[in-house]
Amino acid sequence: MQQISVDLGDRSYPILAGAGLITRGDLLRSHIKGSQVCIVTDDTVAPLYLEAVSRQLEGLRVISVVLPTGEAFKNWSVLQQILDALLEARFDRKCCLLALGGGVVGDMTGFAAAIYQRGVDFIQVPTTLLSQVDSSVGGKTGINHPAGKNMIGAFYQPQAVIMDTDTLRTLPAREISAGLAEIIKYGLIRDVGFLAWLEQNMQKLRTLDAAAVIHAIVRSCEIKAEVVAADEREGGVRAILNLGHTFGHAIEAHLGYGRWLHGEAVGAGMVMAADLSRRLGWITQQDQQRAISLISAAGLPVSSPEGMEVADYQLHMSVDKKVMDGKLRLVLLKQLGEAVVTGEFAPQALISTLEHACNAR
Amino acid sequence: MQQISVDLGDRSYPILAGAGLITRGDLLRSHIKGSQVCIVTDDTVAPLYLEAVSRQLEGLRVISVVLPTGEAFKNWSVLQQILDALLEARFDRKCCLLALGGGVVGDMTGFAAAIYQRGVDFIQVPTTLLSQVDSSVGGKTGINHPAGKNMIGAFYQPQAVIMDTDTLRTLPAREISAGLAEIIKYGLIRDVGFLAWLEQNMQKLRTLDAAAVIHAIVRSCEIKAEVVAADEREGGVRAILNLGHTFGHAIEAHLGYGRWLHGEAVGAGMVMAADLSRRLGWITQQDQQRAISLISAAGLPVSSPEGMEVADYQLHMSVDKKVMDGKLRLVLLKQLGEAVVTGEFAPQALISTLEHACNAR
Numbered sequence: 192m193q194q195i196s197v198d199l200g201d202r203s204y205p206i207l208a209g210a211g212l213i214t215r216g217d218l219l220r221s222h223i224k225g226s227q228v229c230i231v232t233d234d235t236v237a238p239l240y241l242e243a244v245s246r247q248l249e250g251l252r253v254i255s256v257v258l259p260t261g262e263a264f265k266n267w268s269v270l271q272q273i274l275d276a277l278l279e280a281r282f283d284r285k286c287c288l289l290a291l292g293g294g295v296v297g298d299m300t301g302f303a304a305a306i307y308q309r310g311v312d313f314i315q316v317p318t319t320l321l322s323q324v325d326s327s328v329g330g331k332t333g334i335n336h337p338a339g340k341n342m343i344g345a346f347y348q349p350q351a352v353i354m355d356t357d358t359l360r361t362l363p364a365r366e367i368s369a370g371l372a373e374i375i376k377y378g379l380i381r382d383v384g385f386l387a388w389l390e391q392n393m394q395k396l397r398t399l400d401a402a403a404v405i406h407a408i409v410r411s412c413e414i415k416a417e418v419v420a421a422d423e424r425e426g427g428v429r430a431i432l433n434l435g436h437t438f439g440h441a442i443e444a445h446l447g448y449g450r451w452l453h454g455e456a457v458g459a460g461m462v463m464a465a466d467l468s469r470r471l472g473w474i475t476q477q478d479q480q481r482a483i484s485l486i487s488a489a490g491l492p493v494s495s496p497e498g499m500e501v502a503d504y505q506l507h508m509s510v511d512k513k514v515m516d517g518k519l520r521l522v523l524l525k526q527l528g529e530a531v532v533t534g535e536f537a538p539q540a541l542i543s544t545l546e547h548a549c550n551a552r
Numbered sequence: 553m554q555q556i557s558v559d560l561g562d563r564s565y566p567i568l569a570g571a572g573l574i575t576r577g578d579l580l581r582s583h584i585k586g587s588q589v590c591i592v593t594d595d596t597v598a599p600l601y602l603e604a605v606s607r608q609l610e611g612l613r614v615i616s617v618v619l620p621t622g623e624a625f626k627n628w629s630v631l632q633q634i635l636d637a638l639l640e641a642r643f644d645r646k647c648c649l650l651a652l653g654g655g656v657v658g659d660m661t662g663f664a665a666a667i668y669q670r671g672v673d674f675i676q677v678p679t680t681l682l683s684q685v686d687s688s689v690g691g692k693t694g695i696n697h698p699a700g701k702n703m704i705g706a707f708y709q710p711q712a713v714i715m716d717t718d719t720l721r722t723l724p725a726r727e728i729s730a731g732l733a734e735i736i737k738y739g740l741i742r743d744v745g746f747l748a749w750l751e752q753n754m755q756k757l758r759t760l761d762a763a764a765v766i767h768a769i770v771r772s773c774e775i776k777a778e779v780v781a782a783d784e785r786e787g788g789v790r791a792i793l794n795l796g797h798t799f800g801h802a803i804e805a806h807l808g809y810g811r812w813l814h815g816e817a818v819g820a821g822m823v824m825a826a827d828l829s830r831r832l833g834w835i836t837q838q839d840q841q842r843a844i845s846l847i848s849a850a851g852l853p854v855s856s857p858e859g860m861e862v863a864d865y866q867l868h869m870s871v872d873k874k875v876m877d878g879k880l881r882l883v884l885l886k887q888l889g890e891a892v893v894t895g896e897f898a899p900q901a902l903i904s905t906l907e908h909a910c911n912a913r
Contacts, residue, residue, distance in 0.1 A: 267628065278699040281870065306667070309694060309705045310785065333670060338639040344670045345706065424671065509642065 216247030225285035293319035294326035301332030305347035320370025324411040368490035369454025383528030435460030441507035458491030577608030586646035654680035655687035662693030666708035679719040681731025685772040729851035730815025744889030796821030802868035819852030
């Protein structure tokens with residue numbers, strides 16, 4: 192088992208990663224303060240792991256809530272199922288929520304914990320590669336709104352993140368690729384050495400070689416923890432973690448949440464960010480090609496989805512959270528391994544990038 | 553103008569109190585960082601003050617949301633009106649919400665600010681006596697749920713609280729009395745000298761004598777700020793601010809929110825807390841009578857509402873947030889001017905208090 196610490200003063204917490212951790216009752220219990228636990232999961236993960244986790248918590252008062260699976264259900268009415276269950280069980284402010292599942296389950300459980308009785312404890316037990324390397328770390332929680340993704344939410348930190356790499360074995364290949372998108376992102380924004388390691392080890396990762404997977408997860412979480420510790424509430428540097436996400440969110444919003452996986456949209460989005468960075472003269476054509484090749488080698492899309500036009504991007508990107516006082520800001524690459532958040536680009540360059548992405552397919 | 557500081561590290565903020573402050577555009581603007589402002593108010597306050605406040609903000613991009621008036625509308629669907637308006641106006645993370653109204657407007661606006669794009673700025677401009685001395689200070693925000701009051705919410709601090717005592721002149725006498733309930737509470741829990749001052753000045757307060765009102769507001773906010781600074785998230789001492797509130801919430805939940813004003817329910821609730829404290833031998837019969845007389849002199853009810861039975865209290869009190877691991881804790885008086893939060897009382901003593909309150913009417 193490997194341990195990383197996210198340093199946020201009195202909101203600090205550990206990330207634990209290793210094989211078989213969800214069957215380690217001692218580990219789970221050591222982060223639960225009271226006697227009331229609500230396991231929140233979805234109808235894909237519940238048949239696989241709910242009983243195993245519940246069994247570890249015998250003697251505590253455990254309830255569970257099984258949500259419908261998918262980003263399309265990351266909304267207020269599904270969130271209410273969690274809140275209603277807590278109230279029905281008369282759980283008090285000392286209760287603990289345990290998020291067992293992917294990013295949607297983690298985001299919704301974290302947000303429910305943030306707003307139930309003005310805040311209760313929660314533990315992240317991410318079961319997908321994407322959520323292990325991304326959404327379970329950093330305290331972003333929330334739900335979608337018809338007007339945009341993650342528009343309603345809170346910064347709220349868990350007591351602990353417990354990652355069992357064994358749970359990755361039940362994931363479809365497409366979900367593994369989606370997780371790899373975020374892993375590639377960490378290399379692109381912060382660590383060109385890690386990027387080179389990924390170029391060497393992509394096939395091992397896609398086939399879930401144990402040592403390679405643990406290395407990729409731990410290095411990804413280390414980078415994320417560093418960035419989050421420097422800027423918990425995304426006032427500045429933290430926004431670099433959104434490389435490719437503004438484009439990606441536009442894709443998800445246009446298609447309807449859940450049609451493309453989040454990681455797939457981010458993969459195509461990172462290709463667009465690299466394209467724009469090259470147009471601005473910040474990275475070379477060769478750098479751009481390395482990014483595209485690696486994203487493609489991970490099994491991710493590298494162009495815009497069929498039928499989506501430049502105007503669709505423009506519509507959806509203007510409500511992105513990185514718009515400040517009406518000016519669109521994007522995460523771009525100054526070089527491989529270094530990202531910046533900037534509004535300093537010619538609008539025409541962005542349009543050229545979008546046109547290229549829409550024509551490339 | 554008087555100024556008090558609420559000391560919460562990087563979440564510290566000033567409370568400003570004085571006559572005519574809502575027409576001081578410089579003061580309002582000095583706490584607004586960006587260019588987007590959403591004034592949230594209700595259909596009682598809007599005709600009185602919305603235009604005056606909007607006029608002070610000329611040159612900024614100002615929108616307003618007018619909510620239906622009252623505790624009965626402190627729910628998710630009304631909260632969504634605020635969130636929808638922000639999204640429709642495409643307000644970004646640098647926007648500022650301004651709560652213009654009483655406690656319901658303040659609680660809902662603060663909660664909307666807490667969860668819009670994971671948190672934006674907000675300013676409290678409380679226009680009722682109750683919200684000036686209580687809900688606008690301390691960062692408790694939230695909405696009600698059919699299963700209980702304030703069950704969904706967040707601790708979220710404003711940038712500033714700006715109290716214009718001129719706005720109290722448009723309040724009905726019943727609302728003034730409701731505000732006095734919380735003012736009396738500060739004397740009972742923390743300052744017996746202030747309690748004696750209130751006994752001398754109750755008639756001046758009810759007729760809104762300017763000097764007396766400012767003194768009562770400032771002393772109340774000082775006490776609240778001290779308690780909140782010691783315990784922002786209500787892990788301990790802060791709960792003493794809820795003297796009378798567990799009983800009061802039961803009354804409000806039983807009658808349906810809005811039938812009795814919050815302050816009225818707290819008034820009757822403090823009488824019950826004093827009764828139980830006397831039964832436990834902590835305060836004398838004479839102390840108890842002082843509390844009852846002062847609450848009565850403020851124009852507040854001192855017994856349970858018609859038709860409410862002991863069983864109704866028991867039902868509603870078991871979902872109160874002060875239940876920890878299934879054990880009911882109450883705020884009681886060790887002596888006049890000193891409150892404790894305790895679960896150490898014989899259940900029979902509580903039942904006797906409830907029976908007495910139900911039979912006294």
